[in-house]
Amino acid sequence: MTAILTDIEGTTSSISFVKDVLFPYAASHLPGFVRQHARRDDVAELIEAIQVSESLTDIDAVVDQCMAWMEADNKQTQLKALQGLIWKTGYEQGDYEAHVYEDAYRYIRQWHQAGIPVYIYSSGSVYAQKLFFRYSCFGDMTDLFSGFFDTTTGPKLEADSYVTISAAIGKPPAGIVFLSDVLGELDAAHAAGMATVHVQREKGMSSGEIHRVAHSFAEIQPD
Numbered sequence: 425m426t427a428i429l430t431d432i433e434g435t436t437s438s439i440s441f442v443k444d445v446l447f448p449y450a451a452s453h454l455p456g457f458v459r460q461h462a463r464r465d466d467v468a469e470l471i472e473a474i475q476v477s478e479s480l481t482d483i484d485a486v487v488d489q490c491m492a493w494m495e496a497d498n499k500q501t502q503l504k505a506l507q508g509l510i511w512k513t514g515y516e517q518g519d520y521e522a523h524v525y526e527d528a529y530r531y532i533r534q535w536h537q538a539g540i541p542v543y544i545y546s547s548g549s550v551y552a553q554k555l556f557f558r559y560s561c562f563g564d565m566t567d568l569f570s571g572f573f574d575t576t577t578g579p580k581l582e583a584d585s586y587v588t589i590s591a592a593i594g595k596p597p598a599g600i601v602f603l604s605d606v607l608g609e610l611d612a613a614h615a616a617g618m619a620t621v622h623v624q625r626e627k628g629m630s631s632g633e634i635h636r637v638a639h640s641f642a643e644i645q646p647d
Contacts, residue, residue, distance in 0.1 A: 425619060425646045426599035427570075428535060429589065431580075432546040432556065434605035435623045436532070441523035449514050450507040451494050455487045457510050467509065470502045477502075499547040501575055508552030515559040522556045525625075529562045531641035532569075540646055541570035545589060545602075550574045581608045586616035601646055603638075610635050 433442045461467040462483055474486050493503045514520055532542050544553050550572040557565040571593065578585030590597045597617030604610050610620040614634055621644055622635040638644045 425601050426540070426595050427593055427601070428540060428542045428646060429545050429573075429586075429593075429600055429602045429613075429618070430532075430542065431602075431604040431606065431609065431623075432544060432548065432553065434625060435603055436524055436528040437556075438523045438525070438625070441520075445520050446507075446511060447494065449519070450510045451491070453510050453513070454490055454494075454506065457513075458487050458490070458506070459483055461509075467506070470505050473502050499575060501549070504547065504549040504552065504574070508549045508555060511552055512555055515555055522560045524557075524560045524562055524565070525640070527640040527642050529560070529565065531644065532565070535646060536568045541593075542568060543571045543573065543589070543593060544569055545573040545577070545580065545585075547575055547580060550576075580606070581612050583612045583615040586613045586618055590616065590618070601644070603641075603644065607635075 430436055433439055458467065458471065462471060471483065471486050474480065474489060478485075478489055480486055480489060490503050490506060492498075493500050515522075535542055544557075546553050548556070553572045553574065554566055557569065573589050573592070577588050577592075586597065586602065590600060593600065598619070601619045601621060602610065602613035603621045603623050604613070605623050605625060607622065610622055611634075614620045620635045622637050623641075624637055624639050
């Protein structure tokens with residue numbers, strides 16, 4: 425195998441950190457953040473994109489739409505970008521640091537040192553992904569990764585997204601191992617021709633019949 429592509433939530437890192445820390449933080453700060461920074465170029469661009477796509481006319485409507493998306497766990501691209509900007513403030517203020525499993529940190533570092541490139545593919549924006557690993561509980565991990573992909577590449581449940589990533593990496597799908605805790609994502613990657621590993625951090629998870637299973641990164645052998 426010539427490259428590793430990995431999910432974040434539930435794979436390299438706990439679901440509870442994202443669910444119980446990051447999402448509530450974004451939800452509580454989004455209304456004030458959007459209104460306060462509405463004229464800032466990066467925020468204004470996202471607001472405009474949401475207004476155009478949803479036929480909204482004012483900032484309050486944009487805030488309401490974003491809150492509704494978060495409540496429904498809608499992985500809308502502009503929402504993810506806004507969340508990333510909000511989380512940046514929390515990281516910089518020391519309100520939290522990103523959780524990463526010790527085995528994930530250890531083996532990602534080993535693979536990197538062995539010359540095996542590791543890439544991230546997450547529904548969170550690339551900006552948010554880089555923040556996550558820059559402010560991890562193990563310090564700045566961003567140098568351990570060769571690239572980051574988000575939903576601007578395509579939905580994680582569609583095989584074409586993994587074909588696109590393979591082309592961007594410059595390696596055939598058969599040489600890439602995709603790690604995730606979500607069966608639908610693994611099925612899509614498998615359909616694209618990638619090798620797949622179902623990372624089961626919790627007991628009792630169904631793995632289907634086509635994916636290898638690992639309970640920690642220590643059980644993953646790229647070769």
